[in-house]
Amino acid sequence: xxxxxxxxxxxxxxxxxxxxxxxxxxxxxxxxDLTRGKPSSEQLSLSDELDGILKGNYKSLDGxxxxxxxxxxxxxxxxxxxxxxxxxKPAEVLAQGNSSLTLMFQCLLTAVEFGFTxxxxxxxxxxxxxxxxxxxxxxxxxxxxxxxxIDMIPVAMNANGPDMDQVEALVQADSSIKGxxxxxxxxxxxxVIYSDDVVERIAKLGKIAGSGFRVFWDNAYAVHDLGAAxxxxxxxxxxxxxxxxxxxxxxxxxxxxxxxxxxxxxxxMSEANLKGFRKFLNAQSIGPDKVNQLRHMRLLxxxxxxxxxxxxxASILQPRFDAVLKALDEAFTGTDLGTWEKPAxxxxxxxxxxxxxxxxxxxxxxxAGVKLTxxxxxxxxxxxxxxxxIRIAPSVPTVQEVIGxxxxxxxxxxxxxxxxxxx
Ligand code: PMP
Numbered sequence: 177x178x179x180x181x182x183x184x185x186x187x188x189x190x191x192x193x194x195x196x197x198x199x200x201x202x203x204x205x206x207x208x209d210l211t212r213g214k215p216s217s218e219q220l221s222l223s224d225e226l227d228g229i230l231k232g233n234y235k236s237l238d239g240x241x242x243x244x245x246x247x248x249x250x251x252x253x254x255x256x257x258x259x260x261x262x263x264x265k266p267a268e269v270l271a272q273g274n275s276s277l278t279l280m281f282q283c284l285l286t287a288v289e290f291g292f293t294x295x296x297x298x299x300x301x302x303x304x305x306x307x308x309x310x311x312x313x314x315x316x317x318x319x320x321x322x323x324x325x326i327d328m329i330p331v332a333m334n335a336n337g338p339d340m341d342q343v344e345a346l347v348q349a350d351s352s353i354k355g356x357x358x359x360x361x362x363x364x365x366x367x368v369i370y371s372d373d374v375v376e377r378i379a380k381l382g383k384i385a386g387s388g389f390r391v392f393w394d395n396a397y398a399v400h401d402l403g404a405a406x407x408x409x410x411x412x413x414x415x416x417x418x419x420x421x422x423x424x425x426x427x428x429x430x431x432x433x434x435x436x437x438x439x440x441x442x443x444x445m446s447e448a449n450l451k452g453f454r455k456f457l458n459a460q461s462i463g464p465d466k467v468n469q470l471r472h473m474r475l476l477x478x479x480x481x482x483x484x485x486x487x488x489x490a491s492i493l494q495p496r497f498d499a500v501l502k503a504l505d506e507a508f509t510g511t512d513l514g515t516w517e518k519p520a521x522x523x524x525x526x527x528x529x530x531x532x533x534x535x536x537x538x539x540x541x542x543x544a545g546v547k548l549t550x551x552x553x554x555x556x557x558x559x560x561x562x563x564x565x566i567r568i569a570p571s572v573p574t575v576q577e578v579i580g581x582x583x584x585x586x587x588x589x590x591x592x593x594x595x596x597x598x599x
Contacts (some may be wrong), residue, residue, distance in 0.1 A: 177511045177590065179530075179597045196589040198476050198544065201584050206545030208581040211521040212357060212372030213364065213569045214488070224486050225499040229474045234467060237562020242466035248457055250440075258442030260479055261398045261428045263410040268445045270457075272464045276429035276441040281320055282456060283443065287354065287390055288324050290346040291453035292445075293422065297388045299354045299423055307347060308356040311527055312339035312554030312565045314364040316355040317394070321556070327557035329353070335517060337374030344377065344384065351386030361408045364395035365526040365554050365567040372409040382423025393426040399482065400432060400496060402490045406520055412444070420444040420468035422550050430472060432523065433485065440472050477585075491520075496570040496578050500525050503582035513593050525568045526554070532563045533592045540588040546581045567584055 177190065235243045236251045249255060250271025291297035299305045307321050311330040329346060332339040337360070347353050358378060360370040369396040370378070382389055393411055399408050400580055415421045422445075430439035445453065458593065476482045501518055504527065508514050516527045529537055534551035541548050549567040552558040568585070570578045 177513060179593055180512050182597070184598070187594055190594045191591070191598060194587060194594060197587050198540070198591055201544045201587060204545070206580060206584065208545060208573060208577050208584070209547040210568050210570060210573065210578070210581050210585070211549045212572050213567075214572060215432055216572050219432075219492050219571070220435055220490055222485065223475060226434060226438075226471045226475055228469050230467070234470065236466070236470055236473075239435045242470045245462045245558075246452065247463045247466050248461070250442075250464055251466050251469045253473045254440055256443075257440075257476065257482070258428065258444065260482075261442065262395065262412070262426045262444045264412050264426070264444045268412075268446065268450070269442055271469055272438060272441050272443065272457075274429070274431070274439050274441060274465075274468075276394065276396065276427040276431070276443070277316055278442050279321075279443045280317075280394065280427055280565065281323075282460075283390075283392070283427075283453065284320055284324055284326075285390065286453055286456045288326075290452065290456060291388070291425065292390070292449045296351065299388055302352065302388075304352050306350065306353045308338075308353060309356070309556050310342055310357065310363075310558070312365050312560070312567070313357060314359060314394070314560075315553045315554075317392070318556045326354070330556055333368070334361065335368055337363075337368065337370035338378075340374055340377040345382070347381055347385045347389070354388060355390045355392055356381070357392050357394065359394050359396060361395060361406075362400060362519055362522025362524075364396065364522065365524040367517050367522050367524055367526065369406055369408055369520075375409035375411050376414045379411050379420055379424065380418050382415070382420030383418060385423070389423055391424045393424055395426060395428045396432070398428050399486050399524070400489070401521040402487070402494050403494070405483075406498040418582070422448050425449065430464070430476075432489070433482070434472060434475065438468065440469050452587055490542050493523075493571055495575045497525070497575070499575055500568055500570050500582055503579070503586055507586035507590070514589055519574075523569055523571055525570070527566045527568060527589075528562075528564045528567065529589055530564065530593050530596065533589070533596060534560060534563045534566050535565060536596075537585075537588045540592060541584055544584050544588065546584040546588075548585070 254271035255266040255269045259266040306327045327402045426444040429441035
C-alpha cells in the first residue's frame, strides 16, 4: 500500500475494504490492552522465591542485622549489584527503596531546592529552569518536570539517540537549561540504544552547559536484553576523560527484574554529588528497607544469577515482541504508512503513523476493543506536534492476545491513513 501514489479510485476501494474489515473486528467485541509497560504475572512469578527466602537469617554479608534502622547508603552487596549495572564503583552507588522514579524525583528536588554541591547552586535561585526532553520519551519524566515547574524543551530522538547537534546548540545558547532526560538503553518508547558517539557527546555537555547542569541517565532497561546482551558505552568513563563527573546522575532498579512494586532502586553519582544527596536523604529517612535488599541479594547473589534470571524474562517477552514486529513488518514494510524501530530489548515498540493520524488510530482501536497508550503521552505536556507517535507495550497480554490486538492496530492505521488521504 502506497498512499502517495494511489489514485482516488484505488483509495476509495481500500477505504471500503478496510471499513468492512474494521466493522468485522468491532463485531467481535474484543477486550485487549497494549498500554501497560509492566511485567506480566508470569514474569513476576519468576521471583516468587523472594517470599520467605531469608528463612530467618537477616544478617547481611558484613554481619548487619538488616531488620534494624540505619545503613542509609543501602547494603554493600546491593550497592555492588547496582555498581555492576552502571559500570561504576560500589562506593558511587546507593541502593534504596523500590522505585528509581522516586530517586529521580529526590535528585531533581535536591538540585532545584538545595543544590548538589552548594546551596548557592540550587537551580531555583537562578529563575526559570528548563530541561531537554528527547521525544518521544517517558511520560513520567515529563510529569516530574511539571511537578517542579521545570519547562520542557523537546528535541528529536534518532535511531542512535537524541539529536546531539540540536541538544548542544540549545545547551550552549541557554544557561537556564539545567538538564536532559536520557533512557540510554532500549529507550522508552523507541527501544533504541544510544551510540558511543552520542554517549560521549552527552558526557561532554557538562563542559558547555551553565553551572549545575545534570544529565538524568535513566538506565531502566540496562539488563533487559531479549537476545544477546547489547553493549551501551559507559558514560562515567567518558565523564572521567572529560572532567565532567559531577554532571551525570544514573538511575536503575529491579522493577522489571523481580517484583515491580517491591524491588530495589539504585542511583550512582560522583563523590561530590553524593555529599549533597546524602544530606537530603538523611533528613528524610533513617535508612532504606534493607530486609528487602537482602532478599534480593539471596535471589540474585551474583551476575551469573542475574543473567540467568533475565534470560527467563526474555524467553517470555520475545514471542510478544516477535508478534508485534511481524505484524508491523507484514503490514507496513515498503509502504508509506508508518515507521518504527526494531528493539532488541526493553518493553516497548514505538510506531509513527503518517502525520495527524495517531489520535484517530487510538480512538478507532479503543472502539474496536483494543486499548493503546493515549496518543501524545510520549511528549511533554501530552502534545505530539505531528500527532503520529503511538507506544505499543506487549508484555502483559498473552501472545495470542498480542497477535489479535496487532491485527486491529494495523487495520486502524491503514483505515485512518486512507481516510485522511481521501479527505
Ligand atoms: N524509567 C523508565 C524509562 C521506565 O520505563 C520506568 C517504568 N515504566 C521507570 C523508570 C520506573 O522505574 P521504577 O519502577 O524503578 O520507579
